[in-house]
Amino acid sequence: MGAGHGRGFPVTHGHSPVHRMAAHHKLLVLVGFMLLVVATPRDWYVAFAAYAVVVLVVIRASRVPLRHIGRLMVIEVPFVLFALLMPVIATGPRTEVLGLSLSEHGLVAAFALLAKGTIGVASSLTFAVTTEPDEILRGLQRLHVPDLVVQIMGFMFRYLDLVTGDLSRMLVAMRSRGCDPRSPRHWWALASTMGALFIRTYERGERVHLAMLSRGYTGRLPR
Amino acid sequence: MSVPTLDVRGLAFAYPDGHQALFGVDLHVHPGERVALLGPNGAGKTTLVLHLNGILTGGAGSVAISGLPVEKKNLAEIRRRVGIVFQDPDDQLFLGTVRQDVAFGPANLGLKGAALDRRVMTALDQVGMADFADRPPHHLSHGQRRRVAVATVLAMEPEILVLDEPSSNLDPASRRELADILRSLDVTLLMVTHDLPYALELCPRSVVLSDGHVVADADTLAVLTDESLMAAHRLELPWGFDPRTVGSLPA
Ligand SMILES: Nc1ncnc2c1ncn2[C@@H]1O[C@H](COP(=O)(O)OP(=O)(O)OP(=O)(O)O)[C@@H](O)[C@H]1O
Ligand SMILES: [Mg+2]
Numbered sequence: 001m002g003a004g005h006g007r008g009f010p011v012t013h014g015h016s017p018v019h020r021m022a023a024h025h026k027l028l029v030l031v032g033f034m035l036l037v038v039a040t041p042r043d044w045y046v047a048f049a050a051y052a053v054v055v056l057v058v059i060r061a062s063r064v065p066l067r068h069i070g071r072l073m074v075i076e077v078p079f080v081l082f083a084l085l086m087p088v089i090a091t092g093p094r095t096e097v098l099g100l101s102l103s104e105h106g107l108v109a110a111f112a113l114l115a116k117g118t119i120g121v122a123s124s125l126t127f128a129v130t131t132e133p134d135e136i137l138r139g140l141q142r143l144h145v146p147d148l149v150v151q152i153m154g155f156m157f158r159y160l161d162l163v164t165g166d167l168s169r170m171l172v173a174m175r176s177r178g179c180d181p182r183s184p185r186h187w188w189a190l191a192s193t194m195g196a197l198f199i200r201t202y203e204r205g206e207r208v209h210l211a212m213l214s215r216g217y218t219g220r221l222p223r
Numbered sequence: 224m225s226v227p228t229l230d231v232r233g234l235a236f237a238y239p240d241g242h243q244a245l246f247g248v249d250l251h252v253h254p255g256e257r258v259a260l261l262g263p264n265g266a267g268k269t270t271l272v273l274h275l276n277g278i279l280t281g282g283a284g285s286v287a288i289s290g291l292p293v294e295k296k297n298l299a300e301i302r303r304r305v306g307i308v309f310q311d312p313d314d315q316l317f318l319g320t321v322r323q324d325v326a327f328g329p330a331n332l333g334l335k336g337a338a339l340d341r342r343v344m345t346a347l348d349q350v351g352m353a354d355f356a357d358r359p360p361h362h363l364s365h366g367q368r369r370r371v372a373v374a375t376v377l378a379m380e381p382e383i384l385v386l387d388e389p390s391s392n393l394d395p396a397s398r399r400e401l402a403d404i405l406r407s408l409d410v411t412l413l414m415v416t417h418d419l420p421y422a423l424e425l426c427p428r429s430v431v432l433s434d435g436h437v438v439a440d441a442d443t444l445a446v447l448t449d450e451s452l453m454a455a456h457r458l459e460l461p462w463g464f465d466p467r468t469v470g471s472l473p474a
Contacts, residue, residue, distance in 0.1 A: 207314040215331060
């Protein structure tokens with residue numbers, strides 16, 4: 001019972017070169033690559049194709065199944081929806097695509113958002129699934145990221161397990177009472193579950209803080 | 224008589240929403256005593272516990288630990304003297320490894336290096352968790368996390384150990400192991416519990432809190448066998464458990 005065992009972020013345990021590379025080097029490469037992708041002019045289609053190939057090669061080298069990363073890519077969905085809207089709502093000269101009148105600017109912008117977003121998310125996920133949370137924290141420390149930021153990330157990793165555990169127990173309880181959280185008909189119930197989860201997490205934060213104060217915490221973690 | 228380790232006088236407290244949880248509570252615990260704090264849900268037990276190290280303040284009355292009043296200027300020393308183990312170990316354990324978590328309290332007290340390591344390992348030894356020092360606490364079982372939570376507080380070498388429902392969510396074996404550990408510790412103990420057999424097993428003396436009032440303070444066996452008191456304050460023994468056949472604890 002209790003909090004699950006490693007139910008948080010699905011880190012893969014492997015021995016590929018990608019897994020073995022030092023976390024702070026990986027972080028620097030990731031950030032550099034992202035900056036490059038973001039800075040690329042939106043109509044350099046060949047460059048985006050090249051970036052995509054680079055990401056695929058790295059995933060290949062990490063021996064993480066593409067499907068694993070594919071499943072995690074759902075976090076990009078809101079951006080995709082937004083990108084799909086852009087050609088419809090943007091202004092400027094229009095073209096006909098399949099009988100729809102779409103904005104040319106909008107199309108280019110949507111392409112750029114999708115390409116940059118997908119490449120960015122895929123590369124970050126590759127980093128995340130090949131690096132242990134502890135390693136990430138140590139990497140950040142080696143890069144001289146302020147201590148407070150590292151502390152906050154540490155708490156996040158630590159409690160991710162608990163919060164996702166809470167959520168999955170609440171969803172099980174909903175299902176047991178004949179409610180399918182995925183069906184739009186029950187979205188209101190899902191929404192109130194999220195609200196309850198927020199309150200629970202917030203109150204847990206308070207209790208953790210009290211427990212820390214009880215052991216003499218004064219605002220700085222001892223190192 | 225000696226200076227009481229815990230001296231609570233006329234403590235009253237209302238939460239900010241106006242709900243009055245404590246009405247003039249008096250409680251004295253002397254060095255080396257093991258006392259159970261009993262009472263139904265909502266009696267104010269946790270509220271009382273949170274006053275013992277100054278997490279909650281502002282009501283009427285006073286609390287002193289070995290003669291030192293719980294006041295803002297003494298809080299650091301008070302929190303060293305009073306070790307509270309909270310009900311949910313997940314609220315208490317928040318660092319990456321068991322070792323770091325146990326070191327958190329003593330490091331806040333200013334311990335460093337070898338002295339800190341010694342404190343940590345002694346505390347983990349006391350609860351039989353030394354082999355788990357480098358494991359992440361959230362990958363331990365509930366019973367193991369409870370023991371580590373006790374160690375995080377023992378590492379501060381408190382004068383009084385306060386446990387909020389230590390036996391909840393433990394399987395019978397872990398429950399007994401924890402009892403063995405608590406009995407082996409040479410420390411004054413205040414234990415909040417709904418587990419009346421556990422109170423009888425560990426604490427020669429019991430205090431009953433009900434609706435913010437202390438309604439009984441006596442020998443645990445006497446409390447558990449006082450049927451009208453028990454019924455009046457929603458205290459019930461588990462089915463089939465008869466404290467008389469277990470007998471009084473050897474002190
Ligand atoms: N943050 C709060 N704000 C307002 N009222 C509160 C708060 N916390 C507790 N109370 C109220 O104070 C009273 C005492 O609560 P407390 O948590 O001390 O009870 P308890 O004896 O620990 O109960 P349990 O056995 O269920 O843990 C209850 O009536 C409760 O509803
Ligand atoms: Mg309580």
